[in-house]
Amino acid sequence: MSDYYSPVAEFYDLVARAHGEGELKLRERLRALDPAGAPILDIGAGTGRTTLAVAETVPDVEILAVEPAPAMRAVLMHMVARDPDLARRVTVLAEPVEDLTLPERLGAVIAYGVLGHLDLDARQKLWRILLPRLSRGAPIFVELLPIEKPMRLPTLPLANATIGRRSYIATLDGEPGEGDIIRLTSTWVVSGGPSSGQTIRNTSIWHTFGLDDLAQETGLRTERLSQQAGVLYA
Structure with missing residues (x-):
């Protein structure tokens, strides 16, 4: 895996x-x-x-x-x-x-x-x-x-938190793949504090x-x- x-x-x-x-x-x-x-x-x-x-x-x-x-x-x-x-x-x-x-x-x-x-x-x-x-x-x-069948997921809220001076906002969306697969992408936007902001995207495969x-x-x-x-x- x-x-x-x-x-x-x-x-x-x-x-x-x-x-x-x-x-x-x-x-x-x-x-x-x-x-x-x-x-x-x-x-x-x-x-x-x-x-x-x-x-x-x-x-x-x-x-x-x-x-x-x-x-x-x-x-x-x-x-x-x-x-x-x-x-x-x-x-x-x-x-x-x-x-x-x-x-x-x-x-x-x-x-x-x-x-x-x-x-x-x-x-x-x-x-x-x-x-x-x-x-x-x-x-x-x-x-x-x-989610029991592959489908297109609209952008959904995943998390919204503040830790110290940094805020963390995450969303999740998905696209159908081959067979029973949905490809899920989480997007994290991190900002605040004495450093520059960043955006991190991570894609995974989920069998529905x-x-x-x-x-x-x-x-x-x-x-x-x-x-x-x-x-x-x-």
């Missing part, structure tokens, strides 16, 4: 702060989770917002945090290393899931904002790895874009599908948690 995130890693948490409903729903469900002593796998852990959600809601559980993008993983590692409890419980992994030797059992899987970067063949390979490791009723939490498609791929029961978040039950 290509590294779409490192070029804009410094801005990532500004987006997460502006679009936090999926994380709130995740935390609600995690509070009721009993992983029965098995670790929780966080695929595409990013800068650590979902990893932290697990750590703060599921006491003492071991967390395997997978993040291949170097810049995102650096922020994740910094968060983990400075907190003794996280450093005891969280293992940060750079390799993709298919290259890991995973434990025989997993208490849950989190795949927030990552599955759309995988085409159907890659997702089916992922399911073959994960599904045999999930106990009956164990959840797979997912966060998808609310919905929660019902994941149900067909996996044979699992699904439940929608928000416009973008859902859960599949083994």
